[in-house]
Amino acid sequence: MKKVQVGLIGCGAIGARLAQALQTHFSEFARLAYICEHRTDKARDLLKKMHSRAELADFDETIEYSDFLIEAATPDLATNLISKAVPLGKSMLIMSVGGLLAVSPRFFRKYPESSVLCPSGAVVGIDGVLAARESGPLKVKLITRKPPEALEGAPYFKGKKVAGLLKGRSPVCLFRGTAEQAVAGFPKNINVSMILSLAGSGAKKTKVEIWTARGWSRNEHEVQVEGKFGKIECRTSNVPSPDNPKTSYLAVLSAIACLRKYFYSVKIGT
Missing domain, CATH: 3.30.360.10 (Dihydrodipicolinate Reductase; domain 2)
Structure with a gap:
């Protein structure tokens, strides 16, 4: 089975945890292939810690070469990612869900082959x-x-x-x-x-x-x-x-659970 090539945008506290989760929990299905991070020293430190062969890439390259994208940066970058990646049919997980405010629901209806996952984050219900x-x-x-x-x-x-x-x-x-x-x-x-x-x-x-x-x-x-x-x-x-x-631990765990729901056949919950 061909593994999903994942591009990570932002490798701060949440992004780093999700990168490690890909390696620890979902290596059967996916591999971290690209990282887009303006603090290149931080990205290199993460890759060294993980013993990962993922490549550093710019924003557009990460979108183009990845099968699945994870945004863990800012609402503005999330908006930009959605506007560029959704028309290409890409699927993605968005942590900065505030970025969806700037995108019309009609935009998503134009590209049904794409999917945007928004974890529940630090709230239940x-x-x-x-x-x-x-x-x-x-x-x-x-x-x-x-x-x-x-x-x-x-x-x-x-x-x-x-x-x-x-x-x-x-x-x-x-x-x-x-x-x-x-x-x-x-x-x-x-x-x-x-x-x-x-x-x-x-x-x-x-x-x-x-x-x-x-x-x-x-x-x-x-x-x-x-x-x-x-x-x-x-x-x-x-x-x-x-x-x-500034981040709740549950928000990180929620994103990992969202990835599990995406990769696994049995999907629990509404």
Whole structure:
């Protein structure tokens, strides 16, 4: 059986973990063939650690030569990847799901031979939301609670330190708005709002709150959904990734599970 030639775009904390997962869990089906990463020293270090023969390639070469693509970089790169690779019939896994905001659903309908996989990430209940959507319109709300250090550097703060916005140890609501606004203000921190939007009622209608407090150590996501089907309420309390405190460990595991669903014949879940 010919192995799927995989191209990886971005080899930061999540990308590196997925590269290792390809080698450890899915070597029967696929091999990491190309890496696109502007920090070439980081890419070389990863390849050396993995004893991999994957080649370093630029963005367009990675798209052209790969059978399957994994994006683990930024929403802008995800948008660019989708616009170039989908018309070529490529399939891909997108970690920066906020990049789908800039792509019209009509675009995907033009290229049915391509597939775009979006992992559930650091939130549970996505299968239930997808099923609930079949009953009609939904009211969807996400309440996210994160430690201050997990939110530092977000464009929403315009250079201000998160710690300077806190008063004592009491929880503070830093953001209240739509998922579309949340993704714009927190492109690397609130991917769960976008995956919830895609599964439910869209980025303009999904409500989001982001809370923080001194002493918090976990990333928590509370999902509330109402519709004709009934009601969903669930909460995920995530341990931060050992490689990056801004990322939940479950987000990495979710991507690995998504790859397993892609490569294996039996597919569990909605």
